[in-house]
Amino acid sequence: MANGKMYDVAVIGAGMFGSAAGKYLAAAGLETLIIGAAEPQNWQTHQGVFGSHYDEARITRIVDPDPYWGELAARSIEQYPIIEEQSDIKFHHAVGCLRVSPLQENGESAQQHCMKNGDQQHAEYKVLSGEETARQFPYFHFPENVDAIWEESAAGYINPRKLVQAQLKIAQHHNAILRRETAQEIIPENDGIKIRTREGQIYLARKVLLAAGAYTKFLLRHGDELQTHPVQVMLAEVEGPSADMPCLIYMLKNHPQIEDIYLLPPIQYPDGKWYLKIGAFPHHLQIAKTENELKNWFQHEPSDEETHATKQALKELMPALKVLSYRVVPCAWTYAPQTQPYIKILEKEDIKGRIAVATGGCGRGAKSSDAIGKLGAELLMG
Secondary structure, three states, rough: EEEEEEEEEEEEEEHHHHHHHHHHHOOOOOEEEOOOOOOOOOOOOOOOOOOOOOOOEEOOOOOOOHHHHHHHHHHHHHHHHHHHHHHHOOOOOOOOEEEEEEEOOOOOOOOHHHHHHHHHHHOOOEEEEEEHHHOOOOOOOOOOOEEEEEEEEOOOEEOOHHHHHHHHHHHOOOOOOOEEEEEEEEEEEOOEEEEEOOOEEEEEEEEEEOOOOHHHHHHHHOOOOOEEEEEEEEEEEEEOOOOOOOOEEEEEOOOOOOEEEEEEEEEOOOOOOOOEEEEEEEEEOOOOOOOHHHHHHHHOOHHHHHHHHHHHHHHHHHOOOOEEEEEEEEEEEEEEEHOOEEEEOOOOOOOOOEEEEEEEOOOOOOOOHHHHHHHHHHHOOO
């Protein structure tokens, strides 16, 4: 049922990109509607959509092999204290980030491009030899022929749940309207865009920003440039926090299944337990071609092969770690061409200039979500 109100803009998706975009659009004085489902209470019985920000920790850092991602991260990190102050919600924890990689065959660093990009964004980091890394971080076990980039200052992790809460709180302070529904169909009309939700409501807006994460592809119906990759992460329950453990990105050498792993220090989750989180980037990513395939992934049993490989990688990395239990959690990455965010105005004649897209986190978007949301908002505003 339509209420007849015509919003200036509607943002489809209330996750990391959508909440940021909605904040910037509302702050610009536009009548802004944000449509996005709430987090499921029971994953196994849930019949709707899922998000990948239902978590307590994502790594944030500036140093990156891709200069574009480094710049987006720097822009977003600069906004973290402002978002925390305006929302009164703390989500950023500056524990540092260690980036470790095997040396090249000639003994030189394989991370020169990361250092160059870090320098361009004025990142604060040190380069450590393998011996220095072992002395400073004795709980990690690396091969001899490695070096590390130790990024301090604002590097560390963010709580994605709380960042989204903060962005939505600020957006609503600027009079944005949040509707906890799921967009089903986007219908261009002469005087605006009609949005039909699965809950049976119809909303009208002059312009629309699609920022629905992995589900953007399915709403577009012609988003062939986008690929949705189901992935999984592992939570290793430990006894408690670690005072000095940083986040870690570790490039493996000649591993048959995994290109690299990332790890976050022990963090307390909503169940009261402390978990060390580890994720693996496999050589071959799966693809979810339909929404039903994606739903099945979020409700499926984890991959035994990938789970075993991740456990083994953690044991080799931290041989003295005492793990009380393991949990495997499903996630999804949306990839776009050039492994960069997909931010564009749709050019079909009936919607030209009226519908924009902001998606494609490529497994790296959480830390940079504020900048990506802002780009999507600015593009829609022209």
